[in-house]
Amino acid sequence: MTYECILTERHGDGANGMLQTGLIRLNRPKQMNALNDQLMDELGQALLAFDADATIGCIVVTGNEKAFAAGADIAAMKDYDFQHTFRTEYISRNWETMRRVRKPVIAAVGGVALGGGCEVAMMCDIIIAADNAKFGQPEITIGVVPGAGGTQRLPRAIGKAKAMDMVLTNRWINAQQAEAWGLVSRVVPADKLMDEAFTVAGQINSFGQISVMAAKEAVNRAFESSLADGLWYERRLFHAMFGTDDQREGMAAFLEKRPPKFQRP
Numbered sequence: 001m002t003y004e005c006i007l008t009e010r011h012g013d014g015a016n017g018m019l020q021t022g023l024i025r026l027n028r029p030k031q032m033n034a035l036n037d038q039l040m041d042e043l044g045q046a047l048l049a050f051d052a053d054a055t056i057g058c059i060v061v062t063g064n065e066k067a068f069a070a071g072a073d074i075a076a077m078k079d080y081d082f083q084h085t086f087r088t089e090y091i092s093r094n095w096e097t098m099r100r101v102r103k104p105v106i107a108a109v110g111g112v113a114l115g116g117g118c119e120v121a122m123m124c125d126i127i128i129a130a131d132n133a134k135f136g137q138p139e140i141t142i143g144v145v146p147g148a149g150g151t152q153r154l155p156r157a158i159g160k161a162k163a164m165d166m167v168l169t170n171r172w173i174n175a176q177q178a179e180a181w182g183l184v185s186r187v188v189p190a191d192k193l194m195d196e197a198f199t200v201a202g203q204i205n206s207f208g209q210i211s212v213m214a215a216k217e218a219v220n221r222a223f224e225s226s227l228a229d230g231l232w233y234e235r236r237l238f239h240a241m242f243g244t245d246d247q248r249e250g251m252a253a254f255l256e257k258r259p260p261k262f263q264r265p
């Protein structure tokens with residue numbers, strides 16, 4: 001598959017049945033990786049292709065050292081009108097693809113993650129930030145509001161007060177604040193960003209794939225359900241794990257004091 005607005009590669013040699021990591025690099029450097037329709041289409045296709053590839057365990061999405069992404073492409077959308085966008089879902093039809101991905105997706109964020117860029121990062125399961133990263137929702141400054149989760153995922157991540165501050169005043173936060181506020185899970189020096197992302201992905205890849213996918217599903221459920229429903233769902237998934245070879249192998253290996261050999265494709 002040839003893409004124009006993203007680059008893809010596989011990371012890891014896949015030796016001894018080790019799962020590999022799929023890397024997707026947003027690649028419109030002249031536009032600070034502004035997210036146009038083509039880029040979002042390609043991102044969705046690449047995500048689904050890696051998700052369907054049995055040799056891939058995790059996906060890393062990144063940009064470049066200046067920009068993860070500076071938001072939706074303002075030049076591309078400036079002349080849109082409501083009737084056209086509503087009818088065709090132009091600009092929104094391809095922003096939800098990430099939700100269909102069942103394997104973990106890690107955002108490795110260097111530079112700016114603004115507007116739709118911050119929203120794409122928040123769609124991922126884990127955000128690792130370079131120490132030069134900046135997060136913001138500047139839509140208010142160009143006469144619109146966030147449109148891909150900024151008003152929904154941000155308050156869930158950092159709470160209403162801070163989310164309101166960012167969305168209403170165009171307050172940007174740096175990597176350290178983002179970590180302290182709970183938006184990102186790790187901050188590393190910029191030149192170590194990809195090493196860290198691949199280390200985290202490699203660690204996840206070493207575990208049983210079914211339990212990894214089930215764990216992702218269960219955590220995401222916490223944002224979609226009541227506590228009682230979520231706890232019920234988690235318990236059912238926990239029970240279901242006892243139908244897997246990986247559960248038998250994982251527990252046997254622990255008791256036999258040896259590394260587990262989880263199922264591989």
Ligand code: CO8
Pocket residue numbers: 030031032034035070071072073074075076091092093095112114115116117138139142145146147148
């Ligand atoms: N769209 C289009 N082009 C952009 C964007 C963008 N979002 N951001 C930067 N660029 C372009 C600039 O126009 C410029 O192009 P050129 O060289 O041709 O003039 C080039 O990238 C470099 O940008 P700057 O010269 O401005 O570089 P600076 O280092 O001075 O500033 C910034 C970098 C801070 C990133 C600045 O460019 C900026 O503020 N960008 C806009 C940020 C913004 O407002 N983002 C929000 C956009 S709206 C949005 O994301 C809504 C998402 C909703 C999705 C809904 C889907 C359903």
